[in-house]
Amino acid sequence: EETGEDENYEYGKGDFTEHACRYCGVQNPACVARCNVPSCRKWFCNSRGNTSGSHIVNHLVRAKHKEVCLHKDSPLGETILECYNCGCRNVFLLGFISAKAESVVVLLCREPCLSVNALKDMNWDLSQWCPLIDDRCFLQWLVKVRVFFSSGLLCFFSPPGDMLETFLNWLISCILQIPSEQEQLRARQISAQQINKVEELWKTNPDASLEDLEKPGVDDEPQPVVLKYEDAYQYQNVFAPLITLEADYDKMMKESQSKDNLTIRWDIGLNKKRIAYFVFPKEDNELRLVPGDELRLRYSGDAAHPAWQSVGHVIKLTAQEEVALELRASQGVPVDVNHGYSVDFVWKSTSFDRMQGAMKTFAVDETSVSGYIYHHLLGHEVEVQVVRNTLPRRFGAPGLPELNASQVFAVKSVLQKAVSLIQGPPGTGKTVTSAAIVYHMAKQGQGQVLVCAPSNVAVDQLAEKISATGLKVVRLCAKSREAVSSPVEHLTLHYQVRHLDTSEKSELHKLQQLKDEQGELSSSDEKKYKALKRATEREISQSADVICCTCVGAGDPRLLNFRFRQVLIDESTQATEPECLIPLVLGVKQVILVGDHCQLGPVIMCKKAARAGLAQSLFERLVLLGVKPFRLQVQYRMHPSLSEFPSNSFYEGTLQNGVTINERQSSGIDFPWPVPNRPMLFYVQMGQEEISASGTSYLNRTEAANVEKIVTTFLRSGVVPSQIGVITPYEGQRAYIVNYMSRNGSLRQQLYKEIEVASVDSFQGREKDYIILSCVRSNEHQGIGFLNDPRRLNVALTRARYGIVILGNPKVLSKQPLWNGLLTHYKVVMEMQEATLIKKAARENLTPTLSRRQQKVPIISIGKQPLQILHKGGCPAPQEHECLVEGPLNNLKQSMVQFQKPKKIYN
Amino acid sequence: DDEVHVRQKVVEVDPQEEAEFDRELRALMQESLDSRKLEVRARPTLNMMIPMNVFEGSTKDHHGRGVEGESGDETLDEETGRNKEVRVKVLVKRGNKQQTKQMYIPRDCSLVQSTKQKEAAELEE
Ligand SMILES: [Zn+2]
Ligand SMILES: [Zn+2]
Ligand SMILES: [Zn+2]
Known part of the structure; x- marks a missing residue:
């Protein structure tokens, strides 16, 4: 039976060859020697790295081993070093002598053979005994040494024209003698302390590897991620345990998801396979099923039916939480039984295995990524590499909308760089920009382009846009998702x-x-x-021309022998680093990461792994390392009033509006917006939060009841359900709202069922015409939990195209500076002209003087700080445009609720 | 077009570590020497004849360079145009069989200096 999985496939290309230096990984046969002590037999190289003796000499001294054998592919062939005369193998006693007349040399021991006088009479020159170990290193012409650069700039290049041949000859002669320069630079940097530790470990466990030194104990906090890594081994040492932690947690979570007493509805799919439909009740905060997940369906049997079980893939999930499971085997299914089934989650390690494999490939296979990208990713200081490409005359692409200035700039710039970041704030057209980049890369004739994203949805969207340019696109799906529409x-x-x-x-x-x-x-x-x-x-x-798949999908065995020089990863800020690495280690020379580090990052379930930094994306680390992203600056989604606060708070006021107020006017929709032409409303809620039934999430009944009222008002005014999205940070509230609306909605029940109620996090990357945000948190002392993350607020505020309604408790929310800024923004909305002035002042680091007419003295915090406007003396400024309201929907009043002082400046 | 500029860190060897390593290495050498002096009482018999076939040029070259050359072949240093390495034959024993392997030794190695100087002098004449 074809399981559709790659179970027997070993991840990670390239392997440590047996003769790789056990300290640093150098594996050139001419550079290594084997310790010949039978219980040891480890290989070491003859270079020093940053220790005082060469690695082989270091080992011999530390382990007190004294015999050495050369590699079969070394100039001398497989040779145990021994005295030519007496066979003594102690390398600390051996040295070469040469014949007096001929170019013949032999190894001879210092004691006793060298002191035998008779040799002098036999044409051997004993005056020039040349010890095998010199300067804490084996003779370099016998066991080659990788060139060691103490400092300065290393440069490899191919010179033009007639120089090339001379250069290549020189290069070949170098390669014959020393490890390739790639290898030297990529070798593991091992310290004397590490050597001592691993030698100590080998005394009890001869097969231990250096990685074993780093392995944290069960209760230890894992090593946290850092900004720069010495080499890919250190990188792997940091990330591999974090991935293992996350995998273990994921497995534990998923395998505890068994449900009993399920009722099944049977059906047959178009491909003649059995499909089981059932409701998989999910309690809040538990993981959700996604299409492609594997479940085992069980029936324990009865008088008329034997016990039965079968594995299948989830192919569909309805809004009503009904799961469609396509069974793998159609035989013996008890289709006449509908009740009493159990279902378990079948956990797969595939994605985690592929991440581990990618890290191993990155470390071991020097062709996995170009030298430039290797050093760049590890945070080494590399000079910016210019990709010499002939640039197209036009930067747009057929079948795509015309590009705006910031998009053209991004396309043009990234085509000439080996590593680049594109930041796409909400609604700025990053998919179109990405598709245009891919179009031009594919036209450069450097082979196939690989296009990835962490989520299937994003991959599908990109594939569609790229295909619209006329390029030949193949979308590679996981085998488990082939039945998913x-x-x-x-x-x-x-x-x-x-x-x-x-x-x-x-x-x-x-x-x-x-x-x-x-x-x-x-x-x-x-x-x-x-x-x-x-x-x-x-x-x-x-x-x-282009292969599109998820990041994990790039590790599919069907791509095993494919090489991609050019890779674009969309939504890269939502992927972990090891996930991002999977598409890169297929030979990348040019990489473009698209994303937005001001929106939410990857979801890490294991707190320990998250604390250690697994939630930081590669994009973010590169930003921290000083790579400046190209930012797309024109947003085409939000009504200009809605983009103002996010632009000022998250994007230094740089977001421009590509849509006008008129284009976002909801004509014929009668909704009680407090200020005409400003479709934003903060609906003050004072109801208390509660802990949900599961004990791990929150809900807020008052807010839920008012969400229903707002939804009903929208529906009555002519908005259709597909235009509305209800979002909330808490799964408990999400479930409660779904339930509440279907029971208490005053209109037809079906209408409420069609309305999407989702978590803020799951709504990232999506949009709706109208967004209703329920904040939930309302307490005296517990704080605001999830709402503290500015990136979550950014996502929540930037989903709506035409209008947004926020329900929350200002007394509680205003303690957090960013929320305080938002509340102030809703309470006192400045006129556009003033706002522009303040933005300009903020950009130029000036203290703005404002409108004499109103005598406001705004205090603008510059940089990441929220925009705050205070009246002279610290009182709130006069309320002209009041969007902070309370009371019944048909009679909204400006709210007089007092804000709390923000506790500390958000950083 | 694969141009890489990497600024390498200046690697410093901890002088204390270096001194300690040196001490251990010397101790190991001394100990080896002492144990041999005690252990080997009788003077070894000599078995150091250079076999005739060494001079017949039938050796196997592991270095991937021409095998035809005369003994003492030299490679040219591209930069200076001067001879950088000389070819030597290394005599080893495989069990009781003698074998020679060709190797290139840097010209400035003390091992070849004396003989090469003589040859160079001859060449110049
Ligand atoms: Zn050993
Ligand atoms: Zn080494
Ligand atoms: Zn001897």
Whole structure:
């Protein structure tokens, strides 16, 4: 049976060869020697790194081992170093002598052979005994040494024209003698302390590796991530334990998700496979199922039915929390039984294995990424590398909207850089920009372009846009997701394999049909089928200009032998570093990371791993290392009134509006916005928060009741359900609102069912015409939890196109400076002209003087601080445009609620 | 077009570590020497004849360079145009069999200096 998984596939290309230096990983046969002590037999190189003796000498001294054997591919071949005369193998006693007349040399021991006088009479020159170990290093012409650079600038380049041949000859002669320069630079930097530690460890565990030194104990906090790494081994040492922690936690969480007493509705899919429909009740804060997840369905049996179980993939989830599970095996399914089923989660380590594999490849395989990118990712100081490409005359692409100035600038700039970041604030068209970049890269003839994102949704969107430019796109889906419907189905590899209509494929199609009808094939047919399918998949993939898949999908065995010089990763700020690494280690020379580090990062379930920094994306680390992202500056989503606060608070006031007030006017919609033309409202709520039934989340009944009233008002005024999104940071509140609306909604129940109620986090990357945000938290002393994260507030405020309603308790929220700024913004909205002045002043680091007419003295905090305006003497300024309101919806009044002083400046 | 400029860190060896390592290394050498002096009482028999086939040029070259050259072949230093390395034959024993392997030794190695100086002098004449 084809499981559709790559279980037998070993992740991570390239391996430590047996003869790699056990300290630093150098594996050039000419540079290494083996310790010949039978219980040891480890290989070491003859270079020093940053220790006083060479690695082999270091080992011999520390372990008190004295015999050495050369590599079979070294100039001398596999040779145990020994005295030519007496066979003594103690390298500390050995040295070379040469014959008096001829160019012949032999190894001779210092005691006793060198002191035998008779040798002098035999044409040997004893005056020049040359010890094997000199200056704490083996003779360098016997065991080569990687060149050691104490400081300064290293430069490798290919010189132009006639210099090239001379240069190449020189290079070849170097390569024959010393490890490639890549290898020298990528070798692990081991310290004397580490050497002593690992030598100590080898005394009790001869097979231990350096990684074992770093392994944290069960109760230890893991090593935190850092900004710069010495080498890819250190990088792996830091990230591998964090991924393991997260994997263990994920496994534990998912495997505890069993549910009993489920009722099944049976159906048959178009592909003749059995589908089980059932409601999978999810309590708050628990993980959600996503399409592609694997579940085991069980029936314990009864008088008429034997016990039964089968594994299947989730292919669909309805808004009503109904799950569609496509079973792998159709035989023996008790379809006449509907009740009493149990379901378990089948945990897969695939994605974590691929991350670990990518890190290993990054460390071991020097062709995995270009030298430049290798050093750049590790945070080494590298001079900016210019990619010499002929730039296109136009930066837009066919089939895409015209690009604006900041988009053109981004496209043009990244095409000439080996590593670049593009920051796309909400609604700034990063998908179009990415598609244009991919279009131009594909036209450069450097081979196929790989396009990835952490989520399937984002990959589908990009694939669609890129395909619109006319490029040949293949969307590679995980095998477990092939039955999941996709908006770009025609681009998926599995669809193309099934529908590619050529005569050669007819054999495959025939077998496919047979398999679909019968459910299985004879073993010989199955073999033929698999081979044909693999060949067809390969052919289709190879003929594509662009391959699109998730970051984890880039580790799919079907891409095993593919190389991609150019990689673009969208939503990269939502991926962990090791996840981002998967698409990169396929030979990347040019990488573009697209994302927005001012929005939410990757979700890390394990607190320990999150604390250690696994939640920081590669994009963010590169920003911290000083890489300046190209920021897209024109937003096309929000009504200009809605973009103002996010622009000032999160993007230094740089967001410009690509839509006008008129384009975002909801004509014919009668909603009680307090200020005409300002579709924003903060609805003051004083109801208390409660802990949800699960004990791990929160809900707020008053807010939920008012959410229903607002939804009803929207619906009555002519807004359709698909235009409305209700978002809240808490799963407890989400579930409560769904429930409340379906029970208490005063309009047709179906209308409420069609309204999407989601967590803020899951709404990232999406938009709705109208957004209702329920803040939930309302307490005296507990604080505001999730709402503290400015990135979550940014996401929440930037989902709406036409209007936003926020429900919350200003007394509680105003303690946090950023929320205080938001509340002030809703309470006192300045006229646009003033706002522009203040922004300008803020940018130029000036203290602005404002409108004499109103005699306001605004205090502007510059940089990341929220915009705060206070009246002379510290009182709130006169309220002209009041969007902070309370009371019944049909009679909203300006709220007089007093804000609290923000506790500390948010940093 | 793969141009990489990397600023390497200045690596400093801890002088204390260096001194300690030196001490251990010397101790190991001394100990080796002393144990041999005690252990080997009888003078070893000599078995150091250079076999005839060494001069016949039938050696296997592991270095990937020409095998045809005369003994003492030299490679040219690209920068200075001067001879940088000389070829020597290393005599080893495999069990009781003698074998020679070709190797290149830096010209400035004390091992070859005396013989090479003589040869160079001859060449110049
Ligand atoms: Zn050893
Ligand atoms: Zn080494
Ligand atoms: Zn000897």
